[in-house]
Amino acid sequence: MTDAGVAGIDPVLGFALVGALGVGSQWLAWRLKLPGIVVMLLAGLAAGPGLGLLLPSEQFGALMQPMLAIAVAIILFEGGMTLNIQSLRDATVGVRRLVLIGAPLGWAVSALTLHWVAGLSWESSAVFGGILIVTGPTVIAPLLRQARLRKRPAALLQWEAIVNDPIGALAAVLAFELVSVLADASSVGGALADLAMGLVVATLLGVAGGWGLVQAFRRGQVPEYMKVPVLFVSVLAVFALADSVLHESGLLTVTIMGLWIANSGLASYTEMHRFKEQATILLVSGVFILLAANMTVETLATLDWRALAFVVAVILVARPLPVLVSMLGSNVPWRERVLVAFTGPRGVVLVAVAGLFGERLAALGIEDGSRIGTLAFALVAATVVLHGFTLTPMARALGLIASDTPGVLIVGGSRWATALGLALKKLEVPVLVADPNHAHLRHARDAGLETFFGDILSEAAEHRLDLVSYDKLLTATDNDAYNTLVATDLAPEFGREHVFQLKRGREASSRHALPATLGGQRFGPDETFFEANARLAEGWEFRVTRLSEEFTLEDWRAHNPGAVPVADLGPNGTFRLLGPGQPPKETAGTRLVALIPAREDRQEAARAADADKTGESTDSI
Structure with missing residues (x-):
């Protein structure tokens, strides 16, 4: 670019270009899953010595x-x-x-x-x-x-x-x-x-x-x-x-x-x-x-x-x-x-x-x-x-990989949290159950799940827990206010799209309803803590099923009327927690976690026999 061209560039436009290149590079790096600094380096060199669009020493002068x-x-x-x-x-x-x-x-x-x-x-x-x-x-x-x-x-x-x-x-x-x-x-x-x-x-x-x-x-x-x-x-x-x-x-x-x-x-x-x-x-x-x-x-x-x-x-x-x-x-x-x-x-x-x-x-x-x-x-x-x-x-x-799949942090120990944790563990997804009440963690400890006794928002949790291993958060205690507090506080660290919580019990009442800006996303069957645990008491269970070309998602739905998908793991290792009504992946090789009604032994045996023919996996939790 000529000297006249550089001199003609408005410094305000220069400031705007710096901001657009910096933030735009970080966003592009996030989309491409690349280190942001690499994209910023390329953008700066391209805009400066490459194309001559941005020459800070000349455009900003003594202010540089x-x-x-x-x-x-x-x-x-x-x-x-x-x-x-x-x-x-x-x-x-x-x-x-x-x-x-x-x-x-x-x-x-x-x-x-x-x-x-x-x-x-x-x-x-x-x-x-x-x-x-x-x-x-x-x-x-x-x-x-x-x-x-x-x-x-x-x-x-x-x-x-x-x-x-x-x-x-x-x-x-x-x-x-x-x-x-x-x-x-x-x-x-x-x-x-x-x-x-x-x-x-x-x-x-x-x-x-x-x-x-x-x-x-x-x-x-x-x-x-x-x-x-x-x-x-x-x-x-x-x-x-x-x-x-x-x-x-x-x-x-x-x-x-x-x-x-x-x-x-x-x-x-x-x-x-x-x-x-x-x-x-x-x-x-x-x-x-x-x-x-x-x-x-x-x-x-x-x-x-x-x-x-x-x-x-x-x-x-x-x-x-x-x-x-x-x-x-x-x-x-x-x-x-x-x-x-x-x-x-x-x-x-x-x-x-x-x-x-x-x-x-x-x-x-x-x-x-x-x-x-x-x-x-x-x-x-x-x-x-x-x-x-x-x-x-x-x-x-060196054998230092914890897991090839990002983990889930479940805040709140209960039979429901333990059952979900065991289902996710079958997918080889790291699971940590945290609760400030030691007695609430008994079922998770007995089941062999990783647990943390203490407040997840405490300094002890910050110093002792390796949150890098977990990129999804599910708040599932019996205290709706605490669930909302944890989901809101940790959302910037996990990303709001990766933070879920059980349905708040008094959502229908305007006097008790909290703003939509607080808390996490709805999860699975969209139930409160007490509704979710009551469903397990009625005989419902979490099951893991592998989809295939012979046993598609449509086949799975036909065999499991009323089942509610809560998570899926794609064949490429992409793991998701699912919200209410969110459809699971249909790709062959996808492993699906769902909440399924209990059946009589005769019906279960018939379904297992049918599964043997179609290649379905029916691991019950």
């Missing part, structure tokens, strides 16, 4: 760096808010080792790799090495859902990513503070004094900002509807104030501020964190598109053999070595150690933070700082593509 700085500040604040100290204290020995031993060792090994293999200066290597600790929680979660790992290796990878996200950013901030004061100070003593002052000022401002917000929220000085706007404005204000008092201390300040709020026990924390996560997704998408589009053909051409060697060294040395060393002497089996050691996908946060620090290092006169952003792009693209295609085969080869 402040925009990136503010976005990264909010991203780091979000990272700080994810790190609850109690979570780390309650984490397994393996997670603590990965964080307390693996993170510092990974910083050191990554810095050495950057200096000796990629050829970066010690200053750039120290800053970028800190960022490389981050393994990308936004990337690892979709990979874990796809791979269906067993509980412990999945927990190790997930918690490492969550905890190391702010730690890696904090390490980079500290390294950059040291580099910047050394560049400005006339002596090493003066540089160390400036660094100490910077750390003290940043810590005090971060703690003061977090404490002030917590006190204002607790004392009701901020109305509920204004808490999120006040939170964001406060982050920007503290960031700007810290930078004005001491240059480049703002990023450290907002990270500490997020840590303080995360560990304050605020009642409104969940709502603020959820909204902040959504805003962070928008910012991360925008930053990634801006950085990718801002690449030039000349910059991409600098990806030489040293860049390739750097990527290979990180994957084969800088990632595995700290993990394996930190796991020495632990009770983690060697297969799990190998899987964790060779699984380290990097994400958008790495690129966003690396791009900002690279520009700032270059501004300090460290010329190779401009290479950090390009190397970050290369590493992210390589690791996401590599692990996206190799994690599942490697886990299967």
Whole structure:
């Protein structure tokens, strides 16, 4: 595109294009079941150096760096808010080792790799090495859902990513503070004094900002509807104030501020964190598109053999070595150690933070700082593509696959829940029955189902349960209000289309009816808890039937009048819970779970004999 063409593009149109490319790429990645970062990378490179439709440095000019700085500040604040100290204290020995031993060792090994293999200066290597600790929680979660790992290796990878996200950013901030004061100070003593002052000022401002917000929220000085706007404005204000008092201390300040709020026990924390996560997704998408589009053909051409060697060294040395060393002497089996050691996908946060620090290092006169952003792009693209295609085969080869089918979490222990769980177990679908009443879980325990005694919304459940193994939720307690609360609270995590609940008992009364926006979808025969359990008492049972070309869905309906389909498992492994009136799949090989009326022994024997001729499977629960 010509200079005149670029100059003629409205900056407002440029902003709209960034948003459309970022969010559109994530949606397309969701539809295609691809890592979102790969699609965003391709979209940014195509719009920028490819077609010349988006050239951020020319279109946004002097606003480019402040925009990136503010976005990264909010991203780091979000990272700080994810790190609850109690979570780390309650984490397994393996997670603590990965964080307390693996993170510092990974910083050191990554810095050495950057200096000796990629050829970066010690200053750039120290800053970028800190960022490389981050393994990308936004990337690892979709990979874990796809791979269906067993509980412990999945927990190790997930918690490492969550905890190391702010730690890696904090390490980079500290390294950059040291580099910047050394560049400005006339002596090493003066540089160390400036660094100490910077750390003290940043810590005090971060703690003061977090404490002030917590006190204002607790004392009701901020109305509920204004808490999120006040939170964001406060982050920007503290960031700007810290930078004005001491240059480049703002990023450290907002990270500490997020840590303080995360560990304050605020009642409104969940709502603020959820909204902040959504805003962070928008910012991360925008930053990634801006950085990718801002690449030039000349910059991409600098990806030489040293860049390739750097990527290979990180994957084969800088990632595995700290993990394996930190796991020495632990009770983690060697297969799990190998899987964790060779699984380290990097994400958008790495690129966003690396791009900002690279520009700032270059501004300090460290010329190779401009290479950090390009190397970050290369590493992210390589690791996401590599692990996206190799994690599942490697886990299967090591025997660490929990199930090839996504599981179902049933909240509420009863005879009905146990019967349904056993039917789903025949499909080799993982099932977990949870209930805060220990006595309610007796039938599920006696039947050999996995159980969790406790409130599914508690912190203990969050820390102990591997929800990655389950992508469907069914709330089936005798308390309609609790069913609705659980379904509403966990819907953002599971996806509203995957959350079901039993029919509420007083739906017909306008005085007791709840808004349609609350709760989950209707399930199966659309019955209340008491109606469902009464049906079992009347002799109904869950049965699993395999459809075939000889025994079609129509044949099944003819043999089972009054039966209610509740779930199906397609021949390709796609599992669904069915709502009222939702037809099951008719494909040959589909396994159907249905609630079927009881029959006399004579009728059952006749149907079994007929099934032998047609190939029907009649496993009763």
